[in-house]
Amino acid sequence: xxxxxxxxxxxxxxxxxxxxxxxxxxxxxxxxxxxxxxxxxxxxxxxxxxxxxxxxxxxxxxxxxxxxxxxxxxxxxxxxxxxxxxxxxxxxxxxxxxxxxxxxxxxxxxxxxxxxxxxxxxxxxxxxxxxxxxxxxxxxxxxxxxxxxxxxxxxxxxxxxxxxxxxxxxxxxxxxxxxxxxxxxxxxxxxxxxxxxxxxxxxxxxxxxxxxxxxxxxxxxxxxxxxxxxxxxxxxxxxxxxxxxxxxxxxxxxxxxxxxxxxxxxxxxxxxxxxxxxxxxxxxxxxxxxxxxxxxxxxxxxxxxxxxxxxxxxxxxxxxxxxxxxxxxxxxxxxxxxxxxxxxxxxxxxxxxxxxxxxxxxxxxx
Amino acid sequence: xxxxxxxxxxxxxxxxxxxxxxxxxxxxxxxxxxxxxxxxxxxxxxxxxxxxxxxxxxxxxxxxxxxxxxxxxxxxxxxxxxxxxxxxxxxxxxxxxxxxxxxxxxxxxxxxxxxxxxxxxxxxxxxxxxxxxxxxxxxxxxxxxxxxxxxxxxxxxxxxxxxxxxxxxxxxxxxxxxxxxxxxxxxxxxxxxxxxxxxxxxxxxxxxxxxxxxxxxxxxxxxxxxxxxxxxxxxxxxxxxxxxxxxxxxxxxxxxxxxxxxxxxxxxxxxxxxxxxxxxxxxxxxxxxxxxxxxxxxxxxxxxxxxxxxxxxxxxxxxxxxxxxxxxxxxxxxxxxxxxxxxxxxxxxxxxxxxxxxx
Numbered sequence: 001x002x003x004x005x006x007x008x009x010x011x012x013x014x015x016x017x018x019x020x021x022x023x024x025x026x027x028x029x030x031x032x033x034x035x036x037x038x039x040x041x042x043x044x045x046x047x048x049x050x051x052x053x054x055x056x057x058x059x060x061x062x063x064x065x066x067x068x069x070x071x072x073x074x075x076x077x078x079x080x081x082x083x084x085x086x087x088x089x090x091x092x093x094x095x096x097x098x099x100x101x102x103x104x105x106x107x108x109x110x111x112x113x114x115x116x117x118x119x120x121x122x123x124x125x126x127x128x129x130x131x132x133x134x135x136x137x138x139x140x141x142x143x144x145x146x147x148x149x150x151x152x153x154x155x156x157x158x159x160x161x162x163x164x165x166x167x168x169x170x171x172x173x174x175x176x177x178x179x180x181x182x183x184x185x186x187x188x189x190x191x192x193x194x195x196x197x198x199x200x201x202x203x204x205x206x207x208x209x210x211x212x213x214x215x216x217x218x219x220x221x222x223x224x225x226x227x228x229x230x231x232x233x234x235x236x237x238x239x240x241x242x243x244x245x246x247x248x249x250x251x252x253x254x255x256x257x258x259x260x261x262x263x264x265x266x267x268x269x270x271x272x273x274x275x276x277x278x279x280x281x282x283x284x285x286x287x288x289x290x291x292x293x294x295x296x297x298x299x300x301x302x303x304x305x306x307x308x309x310x311x312x313x314x315x316x317x318x319x320x321x322x323x324x325x326x327x328x329x330x331x332x333x334x335x336x337x338x339x340x341x342x343x344x345x346x347x348x349x350x351x352x353x354x355x356x357x358x359x360x361x362x363x364x365x366x
Numbered sequence: 367x368x369x370x371x372x373x374x375x376x377x378x379x380x381x382x383x384x385x386x387x388x389x390x391x392x393x394x395x396x397x398x399x400x401x402x403x404x405x406x407x408x409x410x411x412x413x414x415x416x417x418x419x420x421x422x423x424x425x426x427x428x429x430x431x432x433x434x435x436x437x438x439x440x441x442x443x444x445x446x447x448x449x450x451x452x453x454x455x456x457x458x459x460x461x462x463x464x465x466x467x468x469x470x471x472x473x474x475x476x477x478x479x480x481x482x483x484x485x486x487x488x489x490x491x492x493x494x495x496x497x498x499x500x501x502x503x504x505x506x507x508x509x510x511x512x513x514x515x516x517x518x519x520x521x522x523x524x525x526x527x528x529x530x531x532x533x534x535x536x537x538x539x540x541x542x543x544x545x546x547x548x549x550x551x552x553x554x555x556x557x558x559x560x561x562x563x564x565x566x567x568x569x570x571x572x573x574x575x576x577x578x579x580x581x582x583x584x585x586x587x588x589x590x591x592x593x594x595x596x597x598x599x600x601x602x603x604x605x606x607x608x609x610x611x612x613x614x615x616x617x618x619x620x621x622x623x624x625x626x627x628x629x630x631x632x633x634x635x636x637x638x639x640x641x642x643x644x645x646x647x648x649x650x651x652x653x654x655x656x657x658x659x660x661x662x663x664x665x666x667x668x669x670x671x672x673x674x675x676x677x678x679x680x681x682x683x684x685x686x687x688x689x690x691x692x693x694x695x696x697x698x699x700x701x702x703x704x705x706x707x708x709x710x711x712x713x714x715x716x717x718x719x720x721x722x723x724x725x
Contacts, residue, residue: 150666150684173669174716242721278714320716346719362717365670 003062013055032068124217153239199234257309318366377524379470380410610702637675646671648705655698
């Protein structure tokens with residue numbers, strides 16, 4: 001193999017795929033990036049066997065060939081070279097030489113045939129949507145994915161495809177987040193995929209906040225996202241996500257209308273004196289007023305009162321303050337609605353003017 | 367003030383109860399536990415059976431080999447519990463400071479009861495009282511702490527007692543094999559032997575720091591009791607650390623459904639035990655013993671802490687999947703809960719979403 005390209009042409013795709021390279025690997029080849037040149041297109045592939053990231057640069061001079069190179073070392077080398085440096089890469093035997101100006105690096109290669117690759121997806125369900133839409137759906141829900149829960153199917157994000165709708169749902173068993181995005185999808189039935197936690201976080205890193213398209217292809221075992229030359233494939237969690245519709249309170253009659261930022265600030269203040277372990281705060285909804293109160297084992301107390309829209313009998317309910325703040329952070333709107341039933345039942349939080357994002361938070365018995 | 371502690375240990379309790387209730391068994395080697403030809407272990411062996419080398423916790427098959435004439439009796443735990451509470455009633459005549467260790471063993475703190483009398487006389491009186499009420503014999507150890515009282519009760523067994531007064535403690539501990547020390551099991555014993563530590567005298571010769579380096583916190587404890595220092599009080603309400611259940615299968619089990627059914631039944635048993643004791647569990651664990659006798663446990667948190675078997679049912683298959691039960695088969699399955707808290711101490715509890723995760 002022998003090829004040449006500019007520092008930026010190599011650095012950009014390398015930075016985009018490096019997220020798949022784990023710091024500690026089970027197989028040596030997983031610390032490497034697969035470098036493959038075909039018809040003037042150089043593609044770089046990295047994998048941890050759960051996710052695979054591939055990016056490509058076109059118009060690279062050289063013969064068709066492939067090899068693998070130590071990914072982080074190659075990245076560090078590219079980063080350290082001066083802007084605009086012209087890099088040549090040549091491989092002979094199990095050694096690769098990277099040259100730029102008067103710098104020269106000899107790297108160990110591993111055979112490209114050892115590199116594990118994902119097969120082409122068979123008969124996937126495909127659709128596309130603006131990156132901004134997918135990014136928003138993920139961003140608004142990713143925070144409530146479970147972490148290393150024995151219910152392994154909660155350690156990820158449910159991506160649900162229904163006619164006209166893409167839905168992201170996450171739950172850690174205490175709270176649930178749901179976000180919908182309208183898409184023009186020609187599917188007749190509902191498709192579900194649970195994307196693992198790491199896959200979701202990596203995807204969020206790659207998606208831009210713009211109208212550029214992202215194509216999605218889903219099979220029973222894999223989901224693939226294509227962003228221009230970048231192709232991101234993730235294995236799916238093999239399990240059944242709980243029936244989230246069942247925990248969506250259909251009819252919580254008591255509605256409080258609250259300024260999001262005012263509530264966020266009040267909770268942040270009061271949280272300072274909450275029990276460090278349980279983070280419990282008491283919310284007392286009264287006639288157009290909300291009192292937030294907490295105390296800790298040292299018997300220190302905090303209380304804050306804000307004006308809200310609420311009428312009828314008072315309701316008192318306890319929450320993990322972190323859960324409420326997470327929702328207020330994610331929801332992005334001026335006014336939020338808290339839909340309540342009683343102090344022991346779940347609370348539904350939505351934006352006042354938008355029902356596409358819905359959050360269910362279970363109370364805490366204080 | 368020097369305490370006076372009695373450790374009472376019933377002699378071959380389950381087996382003696384059976385011999386008492388069935389005269390045909392008297393004078394014969396009796397084994398309470400699993401039936402011959404099936405899986406199981408010896409729960410108790412009569413003294414006649416012990417002369418053949420039979421011991422509790424020994425696999426039934428080994429017991430049959432050592433003593434082909436042994437009479438095997440199914441355990442009647444409810445009955446033993448009833449007899450045990452009769453015995454406990456006897457203790458209550460003499461002190462309120464009773465710490466039961468199991469159905470057939472308890473520590474009594476009789477410091478107040480004895481006054482100027484001797485604990486040795488009192489121990490004798492208690493053993494006679496037990497025999498009057500139950501026709502069963504007990505052995506007793508008398509000393510100034512729990513460790514020595516327990517070791518002492520073993521010395522003149524059966525139907526005997528032994529006193530270790532403070533002035534004789536040092537000499538007694540010096541000759542005591544390390545295997546008899548509190549908290550020393552077979553593994554620790556082997557490690558101590560490897561270090562050339564055979565007796566209490568050897569333990570005392572090793573410095574506290576050196577023992578701690580070898581054995582951690584446990585080393586420090588051994589050094590303390592080797593000097594006769596054990597200040598653990600007799601605690602009438604022995605706090606439970608865990609509640610569990612185990613089932614040995616008749617033959618190696620390979621069927622997933624059967625395993626899960628067994629775990630679910632045990633979880634129900636454990637949950638009702640939690641409810642009975644008014645406790646909530648914060649951790650769930652399963653134990654799997656493979657056909658080669660090696661065992662693994664897998665655990666997960668219960669959030670919020672619960673006493674409901676419904677809350678743990680969906681977790682059982684998930685924990686089982688983390689073992690090699692399906693590949694290797696199992697000979698024993700167990701369910702236990704720990705991180706127990708009093709259901710009445712109203713700690714803040716995050717309520718769970720009613721997720722339909724049994725699917």
